[in-house]
Amino acid sequence: MKGSNNKSNHSFIDKIKETDTFKKVANSLNELNKHSESSSTTPNDPQDEVDYHFTNDTASPSSEKSTSSDESLLDSSSSSEAYKSTKNGSDEDSTDKPMDEEDNRNIKDEDTQGAKENEKSSNKGFFYYFDLVFLITKRVIIALFILLIIGGALVAGTGLGYFVSLVSGRDVPEHAEMVQSVHNISSKSTMYYAGGEEITELRADLKRTPIELEDISPQVLNAVIATEDEYFYEHIGIVPKAIIRALFQEFTSSPLSSGGSTLTQQLIKQQILTNEVSFERKANEIMLSMRLEKAMEKEEILESYLNVSPFGRNNRGENIAGVQEAAEGIFGVNASELSLPQAAFVAGLPKSPIAYSPYTQTGEIKENFELGIDRQQEVLYRMFREDYISQAEYNEAIDYDITQDFIQRQRSEEKTLTYLYDKVEEQSREIISRYLYEKEGYTAEEIAADDQLSSKFYKEADREMRMNGYNIHTTVDNGIQVAFDEIIATHGEELGFDRSYTYVDEESGETLESEIYPIQNGSTLIDNKTGRIIAFVGGRDYESSQFNMAMDARNQPGSVIKPLLIYGPALDNGLITPATIIPDTSYSVPNWDPNVGGFVDKEITNYGTTTNRWMTAREALTKSQNLPAIRIHMNNREKIDPLSYLRKAGISQEAALDNEIENASFGLGGFQTGPTVLELTSAFASIANNGKHVEPFLISKIEHLNGEIIFEHEQNEDTVFKPETAFLLQDILRDVNDTGTGRGTEEQLNFSADFIAKTGTTNKYNDIWYVASTPEVTLGSWIGYDTTQLDVEYDYGIHPSTRNRTFWSRLMNAAYENNSTLIGADKSFQPPTGITEESVLIKTGMKPGEVKIPGGATVTIGGDTFTEYFSKEYVPGTTTYDFPIEASDAELKKFWSSYVQRIRDEQEAERRAEEAAQKAQEDAEQDASDEAEQQETGSSESTKSDTSSDSAKSTEPDESNSSSSSTTSEESSTESDDD
Numbered sequence: 006m007k008g009s010n011n012k013s014n015h016s017f018i019d020k021i022k023e024t025d026t027f028k029k030v031a032n033s034l035n036e037l038n039k040h041s042e043s044s045s046t047t048p049n050d051p052q053d054e055v056d057y058h059f060t061n062d063t064a065s066p067s068s069e070k071s072t073s074s075d076e077s078l079l080d081s082s083s084s085s086e087a088y089k090s091t092k093n094g095s096d097e098d099s100t101d102k103p104m105d106e107e108d109n110r111n112i113k114d115e116d117t118q119g120a121k122e123n124e125k126s127s128n129k130g131f132f133y134y135f136d137l138v139f140l141i142t143k144r145v146i147i148a149l150f151i152l153l154i155i156g157g158a159l160v161a162g163t164g165l166g167y168f169v170s171l172v173s174g175r176d177v178p179e180h181a182e183m184v185q186s187v188h189n190i191s192s193k194s195t196m197y198y199a200g201g202e203e204i205t206e207l208r209a210d211l212k213r214t215p216i217e218l219e220d221i222s223p224q225v226l227n228a229v230i231a232t233e234d235e236y237f238y239e240h241i242g243i244v245p246k247a248i249i250r251a252l253f254q255e256f257t258s259s260p261l262s263s264g265g266s267t268l269t270q271q272l273i274k275q276q277i278l279t280n281e282v283s284f285e286r287k288a289n290e291i292m293l294s295m296r297l298e299k300a301m302e303k304e305e306i307l308e309s310y311l312n313v314s315p316f317g318r319n320n321r322g323e324n325i326a327g328v329q330e331a332a333e334g335i336f337g338v339n340a341s342e343l344s345l346p347q348a349a350f351v352a353g354l355p356k357s358p359i360a361y362s363p364y365t366q367t368g369e370i371k372e373n374f375e376l377g378i379d380r381q382q383e384v385l386y387r388m389f390r391e392d393y394i395s396q397a398e399y400n401e402a403i404d405y406d407i408t409q410d411f412i413q414r415q416r417s418e419e420k421t422l423t424y425l426y427d428k429v430e431e432q433s434r435e436i437i438s439r440y441l442y443e444k445e446g447y448t449a450e451e452i453a454a455d456d457q458l459s460s461k462f463y464k465e466a467d468r469e470m471r472m473n474g475y476n477i478h479t480t481v482d483n484g485i486q487v488a489f490d491e492i493i494a495t496h497g498e499e500l501g502f503d504r505s506y507t508y509v510d511e512e513s514g515e516t517l518e519s520e521i522y523p524i525q526n527g528s529t530l531i532d533n534k535t536g537r538i539i540a541f542v543g544g545r546d547y548e549s550s551q552f553n554m555a556m557d558a559r560n561q562p563g564s565v566i567k568p569l570l571i572y573g574p575a576l577d578n579g580l581i582t583p584a585t586i587i588p589d590t591s592y593s594v595p596n597w598d599p600n601v602g603g604f605v606d607k608e609i610t611n612y613g614t615t616t617n618r619w620m621t622a623r624e625a626l627t628k629s630q631n632l633p634a635i636r637i638h639m640n641n642r643e644k645i646d647p648l649s650y651l652r653k654a655g656i657s658q659e660a661a662l663d664n665e666i667e668n669a670s671f672g673l674g675g676f677q678t679g680p681t682v683l684e685l686t687s688a689f690a691s692i693a694n695n696g697k698h699v700e701p702f703l704i705s706k707i708e709h710l711n712g713e714i715i716f717e718h719e720q721n722e723d724t725v726f727k728p729e730t731a732f733l734l735q736d737i738l739r740d741v742n743d744t745g746t747g748r749g750t751e752e753q754l755n756f757s758a759d760f761i762a763k764t765g766t767t768n769k770y771n772d773i774w775y776v777a778s779t780p781e782v783t784l785g786s787w788i789g790y791d792t793t794q795l796d797v798e799y800d801y802g803i804h805p806s807t808r809n810r811t812f813w814s815r816l817m818n819a820a821y822e823n824n825s826t827l828i829g830a831d832k833s834f835q836p837p838t839g840i841t842e843e844s845v846l847i848k849t850g851m852k853p854g855e856v857k858i859p860g861g862a863t864v865t866i867g868g869d870t871f872t873e874y875f876s877k878e879y880v881p882g883t884t885t886y887d888f889p890i891e892a893s894d895a896e897l898k899k900f901w902s903s904y905v906q907r908i909r910d911e912q913e914a915e916r917r918a919e920e921a922a923q924k925a926q927e928d929a930e931q932d933a934s935d936e937a938e939q940q941e942t943g944s945s946e947s948t949k950s951d952t953s954s955d956s957a958k959s960t961e962p963d964e965s966n967s968s969s970s971s972t973t974s975e976e977s978s979t980e981s982d983d984d
Contacts, residue, residue: 194475196429198483199537199705205426207433207471212319214329218308221328222343226307227393228352232384234268235391238303242269242294269294271355272310314355317362320412322369324358335363337412345398346381346405349388353380368414381407423490424543424553425481430470432704433477436716438466474710480537480703484823485530489540492815493526497545500524500788500808501800508794522795527554527682528786528816529701532827533690533778535720536699538683539827540820542786552791555682559660560772560787562685563674563765564612564629568734569654569688569725571638571672572626574647577730579879580640580890583623583737584850584871587633587890589616594635594669607669609635612766619889619900621850623737623873627745629764631673636891638672647672653725654688654698656680674767686776686785692734693761693778695837696726729839729876735761736834736874746806747775753814756821759833764806770796773805775813781829784820786813841877844870846884848904854883858901864908 196204218226230237236244244267266274273293297306311328319325319334331351332340343351354361354377361377363370382403389399442452442462452459501524510517528542543553552558575581589611596607611631625633641647648666660680665671680688683701691698700721707716726734738761741747746764751757758779765774771793776785788809789797797805821828846853846868853867866884875881887897 194433194470194477196426196477196479198486199478199480199539200483202483204429204479204481207430207475207477208422212323212325212330213312213327214333215312215327216329216340218304218311221308221311221340222348224345224348225311225328225340225343225352227391228349228384228388229268229307229311231387231391231393232352233271233355235387237268237307240267240269240298242296242298243267243291267294268310269297269306272306272313273297275313315358316351316354317358318364318366318368320364320368320415322364322367322414335412336410345394346385346402346407347410349384349402350377350381350407353377353384356380363408363411364414370411370414374408378407422551423547424541424551424555425479425486427551428543428553428556428703429477429479433475433707434463434466434470436704436707437470437475438462440715441465441469475715476708476710477704478706478708480532480539480705481541482539482824482827485540485820485827488819488823489528489530489542489816492812492819493542493545496812496815497524497526499801500526500545500812501797501805504790504795506792506794519792519794522790522792523549524788524797525550525554525558525791526786526788526812527556527558528784528813529555529683529686530782530784530816530820531683531686531690531701533694533781533783534699536687536690536701536722537705538701538703539782541683542816550791554787554791557681558791559678559681560789561674561676561679561767563767563772563774564631564634565685565689565763565765565774565776566651566674567626567629567634567672568692568738568763569656570647570651571634571641572622572737573692573726573730573734574645574650575622575637575641576733576876576879577650577726578645579876580644581622581637582850582873582875582879582881583621583733584845584873584875584881585622585890586619586848586850586888587622587625587636588619588892588896589625589630589632590618590896591615592632592636592891594639596670597668609669609673619892623740626737627740629741629746633890635669635672639669640891642666650725651688653723654691655684655700656688657684660684674765679772682785682787685774686783689763689776689785690778690783691725692731692738693780693783693834694731695728696724696731698723698725727839727876728837729878732834732836732840733874733876736836738762739834742777747777747810749807750775750777750810750814753811753818754821755818756825756828756830758828758830761834764810766806770798770805773797773809775806775810777813777817779829780832780834782820782827784813784817786810786816788812836874839877841875841880842872843875843880844872845881847871849884849888851881851884851888856884856886858886858905859898862905864901864905866904 194207196207198204234240270291277293301309313326314328315324315326316328316331316335317325319330321334323334325331325334328340328351331354332338332343332347335351336343336347338347357376357380361380363374363377365371385394385399385402388394389396394402439449442458447458447462452462503521503523505519505521507516507518509515523545525545526542527544530539530541531537532539541555543555544550572581576583581587591608593606593608595604597603598605609631612629615632616630620630620633622633622637624630638647648661648663651661657680660678661671661676662678665677668675687701688698702718704716705718706714708714739759741762741764742751742760747762750762751760760777760779762775762777765776766772772787772789774785774787776783778784786809788805799805800808817828821830845851846866847870848868849866850873853870854865856864856866858864886901889897889900892900
C-alpha cells in the first residue's frame, strides 16, 4: 500500500510539472541562477555558487554565466577598476622619481578614498545578496501559490466528482413536484377501523395554522432573515463560503459551528429530505435548494419557511409549527401584531425550539427560560447589525421585559385520546421505522444493537408518520370497541373498590399512606384463526392513567397457565390422558427461596380444599386443583421441555424467563413478571384454534396517500399442540363452566355457544383471570391493581372471580349483539380423526387385566368402567402397578394392599355367596323332597284314618294322640328352617 501511495504522488507531481505555468517558473528560476553565478565576487568559492536543478525536459542544469545589468554590480565593478588603475599608475611613476610630501599625502588620500570605496563596494555586496534572497523567495512563493491553485483545482474537481456521486442516485424532482412538497404542510395520517370507519386523524406533534406572508409582521421577516440567512435575497439557494466554512469546521472537529444552511436549505430539509446527518443528505439538500430557487420566488420560500418551521411549545404544552401558532400560543396575538421584542423572540425559536420555548410539555411556564431570552437578545443584535432597527429601537427592545407577555397555561381543547389511539400510533411508528431502515439495508438485529441508529429511525418514522400522510388500517371492530368503552365506563366501579395502602418510610420511620389506586381491568377479544385484535379494554380511565392494562401491563397468570404449560404438553407426549389418575394429596416440592439463596421444600396447597383422594386429570383441571397439577408438572420436567410450548404459544422471554422453569411454583403461574392480557389470551386461543397459535396484530395495512402500500400484515402461526391434544383440552375445558370453577358464567350470557374456559387466581388475590373461547374468538379479562401492594377483596360481598366473570359476560354479550357471526355461537369444537372413545376402569383410568405387584404376585384387576376421549396414539393399555402420576411408594402400597384385600374380601364374599346360594338351593330341594314325602305320607295316613274312624265313632277323641301329632309336625318344621 505504501508503494502504491508513492506512485500516486509521483504521478500527481509529474502532471503539475507538465503544465506551462510550472515550466515558466522553472525557466525564471534558472535565469536567476545564471545571474547569481555571473555576479559572484568569488566565483571559485563553491559556497557562492547557486545552481538550480530540475528533472524535466524544460529545465536542466546550467553552467552559463549571467549577464545581469544590476546597478549595484556595475557600481562595484567600476569602483574596483578605478582603484586598481590609480594604484598601478602611482607605482609606475615611483620608479622614475621620488615622492615628495604632497605626493605622499595624495597617495594617503587616495588610499583613504580607496578604502572608503572598498567599504562602499562591500556594503553594496550585502544588499545584493539580500535582494537576491528576496527575489528567490518571492518567486518560490509565487511558484507555490501557482501549485496551490493547480492542486486546489484538482481537489475542487475531485470534490465536484464526489458531489456528483452523492446526488447521482437520486431522481431529480420536477419543479411542480418540489413546490407541492414544500407547500404540503397538512398531510396528516388517519386511523381506520376494520370496517373502514375513521377512528381519528393522527395528531401531529407540530400544530400548524398556515398564513400568507402579508399577514406576518415585517419585524418577524426582518428578524428571521437577519438571524438565519442574511444573504437571503442575493443567494441562489446556497452560500458557498458558508458551506466551505461549515465543512472546514467539520473536518477540523472545531467546537464552534456557524452553520451553512440558508432558509431555502432548511425548507428543503424539513419538507423533502430528513434531519439525517450525512454528506449524501447535505449534497442532495444543496442540489435541491438551488433547484427550488428556480421554481419559487423568494417571498414564496420565506412564507413556506415561516409556516412549516417548528417553534417549540405553546401554553397548552402542544408542539407548534408556523409563526401564527407561535404568536397565538406564546403571546396571544396574531402574527401580524407581534411587537419588535416579541418578533425577535419568535424568530429565535426555530434554531432550538424546545430549549428556547418558555413552556413545559404541560403548558406551564418554565422556572428557567434564560436560554430563550439570550436567544432573543442575539436576534435583536443581528437586526441592529444588519440595519433593520436603529440604535434607539435596539436599546428599547433589549430593556423590555418579554416575560410579562407570556400567556398563562391553558388546558388543551383537543378531544380526549384513548388507549386505542395510543397503541395504533405506537405500532404504526414501529412499522414505519422498520420500513425505513430495511429500505436502507439494515436488519432488526443491527438496529437493536445500535442505540443511535434506533433513535435516528424512530425520529424519522415519527416525522414521516405525522407529516407525509398515511392511511392506517386497524383490525378493530367499530361497534364492539365502542361498546367495550361504554361498558368499562359504566360498570368499571362494579369490579371493586379503589384502595390505598400504608407503608413505613425508611428514612423517617413514619407510617405513610400511598396514593389512591383504582381497581383496573384489561381485556382483549381476538380472532382465533387470524390473530386480529377485535376490541380491547386498556384500563378504567384513560385520563387518570394512560398505561395500557391489556397490552403493556404484566401480571402473574395463575391457573390459566395450567392447560398451556402442564396438561397440554403432558397430553401431547402421552404422559397423561384425560383419564389418568393423579393423587390429590399432600405434596412438597423444591422451590427457590431468595432469602436462603437456594431450594427449600415447599408444601403445595390447593386453592380450595384438599380432597385426599385420587382423581382423573379431567377432574383435576376442571376444578383447578393445584396438587395434581404440580405432580404432572414435576413429571413433565424430567421427560420433556414444557417451556418450549409456552414459547410456541407466544409467551415471550420477557413474560417468562428461561430459568424460571426450575422453580416448581412456575407450573402454577408463579412468574416473576408474567404475560400481558393480550399474550395470555392469544396463547389460550391456540387451544381453541386446534393447536395452532397465530400472532396477534392490531395494524392490518398502512398505505401512503399516493396509494403506495408500505405495510400489509402477513399471518405468522406456529403449531403448539397436535390437533388431538387441542381437542382433548377443549373437551376438558368445556367442563369448567359446567362443573368446575367457572360455574354460573354462561347463565349470564344472552346466547348459547360451545365455550371452553379457564379461571385463574394468584396468591392473595393479586390477579383475577377469566379466559374463554368459542371456536371463533377468545376473550380474556383480568382485574387487579396497578401495584403488588394491594389485593382484590370481597367487595360488595361478592367473590372477586365472580365479579370478573360478570364483567366478562357483559363484554361478550356486547360483542354478540354487535356481530353475532363474528362470535361463532353456531359452531362447536369437533374431534379430529385421531380421536377415539374407549372404556377404562374407574379405579385406574386404564384397561383391566393382570398386574404384577412387588413381590412377584400377579393381581387381576377389573371393575366398573367409563368412556373417555383419547388420542389414538395414546390409548391406555392394561393397568400398571404405578399408574397414578407421582404417587408415593406408600400411596401405591396402600392402594394395592387395599385393592388386594378388597379383592380377597370380594372373593370371600363371592365364595360365601356361592355357598349360601348352593345351600339355599339344596335346602329348597330338600324342602321340595320333604313336601313331596309329606304329601305321600299324608295320603297313606288319611286312608288309615278313614278305616279307624268307623271303629271310633262311639268313643271320645284321644287328646293325647292329637297333641302328640301336632308336636311332631312343629318339630319337623323347625328343623327345616334351621337347614
